[in-house]
Amino acid sequence: MAKGREDAKRNLWITLLGRWKSAGGRGRVKTPDGAIDIASSPSHNGGMRWKRVVLIGAAAAVAGGAAAGGALLLTYHEATKIDRSNPEVVLIRYLDATFERKDPAMAGLYTCSDPKDLAPLGALRADLEKREKDFGVTISVTNGVMSLDRGTITTTLTMEAFKDGGRNSRWTEPWRFQMVDEDGWRVCGAERLAVPSASPSSSASAVPGP
Numbered sequence: 001m002a003k004g005r006e007d008a009k010r011n012l013w014i015t016l017l018g019r020w021k022s023a024g025g026r027g028r029v030k031t032p033d034g035a036i037d038i039a040s041s042p043s044h045n046g047g048m049r050w051k052r053v054v055l056i057g058a059a060a061a062v063a064g065g066a067a068a069g070g071a072l073l074l075t076y077h078e079a080t081k082i083d084r085s086n087p088e089v090v091l092i093r094y095l096d097a098t099f100e101r102k103d104p105a106m107a108g109l110y111t112c113s114d115p116k117d118l119a120p121l122g123a124l125r126a127d128l129e130k131r132e133k134d135f136g137v138t139i140s141v142t143n144g145v146m147s148l149d150r151g152t153i154t155t156t157l158t159m160e161a162f163k164d165g166g167r168n169s170r171w172t173e174p175w176r177f178q179m180v181d182e183d184g185w186r187v188c189g190a191e192r193l194a195v196p197s198a199s200p201s202s203s204a205s206a207v208p209g210p
Contacts (some may be wrong), residue, residue, distance in 0.1 A: 006177035060115065082109060084184025088146045091153055091177055094187045098125055110187055112180045117189035121175075124192070137161040137168055144172075153177045154193075 022112035085089055094110035098102050098121065111118060130138045154176045161168040178189030 033181075066161035082184075084110075084186065086152070087153060087179040087185040088148060090185045091146070091155075091179065091187055092143065095141065095157075097142055099128070112182055112186040117178065118187065120155060120192055121190035124173075132160070133161070135161070135168075136162045138158060149182070151179045180184075 013173050088112050096105055097106035097110065108115075128141070131137065132139055139159055139161045142158050142160075144158065147154045154174070156172050156174050158170065158172050160170045174193040176185055176191045176193055178191075180188040
């Protein structure tokens with residue numbers, strides 16, 4: 001009976017530590033069975049959130065028993081809860097999941113129940129991935145200042161292609177996003193407002209803009 005409880009606790013730790021690693025956690029964490037090294041690249045907020053989860057979870061584990069397990073699960077839920085109260089923050093996180101993390105599952109957490117109008121942004125993502133493969137570059141996407149008008153956000157996306165440690169080319173595109181309130185703000189539509197021109201580049205093999 002006691003061995004079963006210990007195995008369950010260890011499995012819970014393995015699951016939570018795996019989630020913490022995928023969220024960007026790093027460092028050395030002490031579990032009830034010893035120390036485990038967690039190494040990963042830092043992320044925007046995931047690592048800090050999971051650091052709090054693990055630290056609080058470790059304190060709960062010391063207390064032992066079912067009450068500690070319940071406290072750990074509650075802490076996990078609170079630390080990973082998505083804040084959808086600000087539409088601009090939701091859009092920023094959606095863009096990060098789409099272009100930087102390239103994680104469709106994470107991006108889906110910030111989309112509405114009927115995201116068919118996000119197809120234009122999906123086409124942009126596919127185009128950038130093709131450029132990365134064809135030209136052997138890495139392309140980053142960042143957003144500019146956001147202008148919020150009711151449920152519509154307008155911003156400029158900046159694409160920068162990097163190769164061999166240097167910037168190969170850069171171009172910008174103005175976009176408009178439709179946000180809907182479905183038990184919190186979610187991204188529901190995307191539209192490119194104009195076709196821009198690529199900025200000049202000194203490289204003859206620069207990645208061409210649209």
